[in-house]
Amino acid sequence: MAGYGSVDSVHDASSVEGGPPRDAPAGAPGLGDAPGLGDVPALADGVPGAPQPPRRWGWRQTLMSFLALVAVAAVISYFIQLPYYALTPGKAPAVSGYITVPSAQRHSHKGSVLLVYVELTQMRALYYPFFWLDSNAAIYPSGEILGTETTAQYATEGEIDMSTAQQAASVVALQQLGYKVPLLKLGALVYGIDPGTPAAAALQVGEVISQVDGVKVPTWLSLTAKLQTLEPYATVHLTVFAYPAGKPRTLSLKMGVIRATPAAPGGYTCFPEGKGTRYTVYKYQASKGAKPRALACLGVYPQGSGGPTVDGTAFKVGPLPVKVNLASEGIVGPSAGLAFTLGLLQELDPADLTGGLKVAASGTMSIDGTVGDVGGIAQKTIAVRGAGAQVFLVPPLEYPVAKSHAGSHLKVYAVSTITQAVRILESLGGRIKRISA
8 A cells, every 4th residue: 555645835825925016017126125114014906005805715725725634644644553464365376477497397287276375564544444444354463463573573484484385395296296305404493582581682583503512403303302401591502504504603692491471371481590580480390200300491482383303493405306496476474385385296297286277275384294374364265266266275274264265166175284185186186197216
């Protein structure tokens, strides 16, 4: 929604700029040049002291004044930000437009796979009435969208989500076709940082922790296991780099301690030394009969949707057996993962996975083939209907909402893995041809 430009000044004919009277002969001095006159009142008909006729305030002046006030109010309200976000239906374009593969390995089919996205707009006072009146829009408080993160952290997470979704889609699609894809675990990917924790002053969202005190931690699980051996407030040395291939750096920081905070999400919070002392230190019992002990913490959390074996782990992929390039065109977030995966299968497979149908998909994709939950499914379903799709694949948690907005011509199916998605499309007439080697 575009903002308003500057407002022009409005002057009426009663404004006199000190020029000569209308009937004065050429070359005659203006009143401002007459000696001794100073601030003499304006003259009427050239006769000194004659009264000015009253000026009427007509409908044109009223209209212009009203429009000027409206314009000024619009400009002011444009710059007033409200603590809300609006979620509205976006578009559902064919995902093939975002995929590039070698022409010799690309196949054209009658059917297509659609990627679907929504529009997230930070609310300004000017926008609020329009979104409030839009039955397809959902308005959320900023806290429900950002949580404890800054807008910069939220944007970085969206970029990470898209990057990992594209990576997972490439791996999973090629594996479904029968290719072997090399994978290397790089370390624990920092997806989020809780404010006020030890990590908040030392780490950044999007960094990968590859070593702790000189010991490699190739997965998030290995990072967690290593940190659990440390005592609260112990100094730890971390080797980190920016995902996916930044230059490594080493840093030192003091671990925090986990305290029980019933009012906080999850009921526990990581506090640095000297903070949160009004809360009780949480004691963890590793096994029956073991002595409960306090837990050290950093204050970071992983990206998740595929399960503990892959969640939070940064992977290096390649070399790929087929050169694949996936573009995002400004779209961020993880929910295009399933669509990218199916779209790649459709492009690389000589058989038609969609069976000639227009298939939309929304769901995260993990490198193990798991389909994860997404948001904005009501608005996405509206966009899918508008694009004329016949089938919509969604995660199980989103199925009831998608079904309620699908209407009579859109079939909705719940899928939790790529294998399940392929089987559903095969049941609808689609086919997949895997390589033998």
